[in-house]
Amino acid sequence: MRKIIFMIFLLFSIAAYGGFHLIVKQGQKEGAGGPVVAFYTSAGATTAQAPFWAAVRTGWPSPMTLETHYWKDISDLRNTMLAGKGSVWVGHIDGFAQAAMKGAPVTLVAVTAWRKFHFLTTDDEVTTLKSLASKLSASGEQLAVAPHDSPAFAILSALEQQGGPQFSLSRHAPRQLMLEAVRGNARHVLVPEPLATLLLQKRPQFRLVTCLEEEYSRMTGGNGMLPVTGIAVHADMIRDHPAEVARLVSAMTEWADKQTQSTAADAVLAVLPESAIKEWGVETVRDSITRDPVRVVPAWSAREDVLAYLSVVLPEAVGTQGVKLPKSFFLERR
């Protein structure tokens, strides 16, 4: 019995240490002085989060305190938004729309990433999307797509409905697909930037076939860009700190407007946090920017593009029965 009591004491001592650590961490977040802006982002995001960090470089959100959290995947981000946690989020536009339709207090402030998905192949005979589809159909192979919940699936399906080629698809986690590709098990892939660049660097046999957004625009008419990713803020933040939200949007837009093709890569590398650069490496981020342009459009200006995009990837939000998104989904110009 004495041994059991000692073990329970030991277990509770470890638990007390862990609990103390968790409480201190929570206390640091809450007692950091003044209101806290909780920023939820993905460690792997590049062009999608760079404008936000550029705004932070200008002093935003001072006098408020900024704390950064990393979401694990789209579901994690959606749950965070539904629980009302966080002040600013970086994520897929369709994820924001889905959360907003379920009552999450989400308002889109700007679209920050427009050209993400690229088809890569190791087959020299493949030069177009059509030839890729024919090759896959003839060999019975599947097109490997990452991540599991990529909006690319919906865009591909829309392409197919418009008379585009049909693909047999397999879903993968990004790093899992990278390993498969490097080992030669995945020969035809559809992946977002900067994973596409990383694959091109890791396996030189890979070639870029085309960009999904460009193919979609070719079929439907457009400028080769789709509003894939953006930045949204909590409705409370718009109510309590409207000037700060306006300052964020203008700082992001000004920074992006200043960039040219030759300056974008260095500008992104200069503002991205260490964690994002570590995730991919400097050279990968630099090369990736050549295919993934820096462009920030405020929500009020991107409204039509976003609605058209959502009608493809999230028909339950924008379908034949009209727009089901709450009015507050798009930030209004002040």
Place this chain on the structure above:
Amino acid sequence: MSKRYALSYSIAGIICVAAGYAATHMFGHQIAPPPHHVMQSLVRLALDGDLLRELSATVARTCGGLLIANVCGGVLGFCAGASPFLLRVTAPLVAGLQACPHIVWISLALVWAGTGSAVPMAAVVAATVSPLFVGVAQGVLSADKRALVMSRLYRVPKSRQILKLLLPGVFPYWAAAFSHTLAAGWKVTAMAEFFGSTEGVGSRIFWAYRRMEMSDLLAWTIAIVLLGICIEYALAMPLRSAAGQLHMKGSRQEDAFVAT
């Protein structure tokens, strides 16, 4: 530790290491890093302080969840054991709770509470409250009714009846249920952290998987398996054996009472 145990543990360890090298040979370094790489990662995590910090966060959440489950399960089980009507009402609810997979509670907690400590603690409570409830209710039901009647006849105070008659009778059942929940609790915590937390071993396993850092993934796995083995051998098993002994002792006393 006896020589016999030392030998069997050494053989088990050698089998694990050999299996690790065999996996490296079969799948390659990237997918299955050799055991010495994994051990290097484990040592690095220990020296950085990450290992103790994350393990203790997981243990804290498990203990927090178990504490809440013990209070709820204990009080409800005690009341249900004392009142047949309440037992009939709560039995189907507890059966339903027991049948519900842990992942359902984790998913619901993720939606309701977002990320953080609430998710793993809620999952532990949901997963462990029913065995504790059943254990305590069973303990109360199996209390010596004749001794209780006699104590009432002799007007023994209620508090003394509970302390001297009911609680000693309930303890072996509670201890058995508690040892079971102790062994299961940390696994539920790690799973919940994997999905919905930024701290704890489960969360670190997620990031190692996400980044395909296989050495770290296996190092965290070893850490949590060792934690489970320690809890099982140093706490759950002795608790179960103590509960068994107390139960036997109680039965013998009851037999002696009936004989007299």
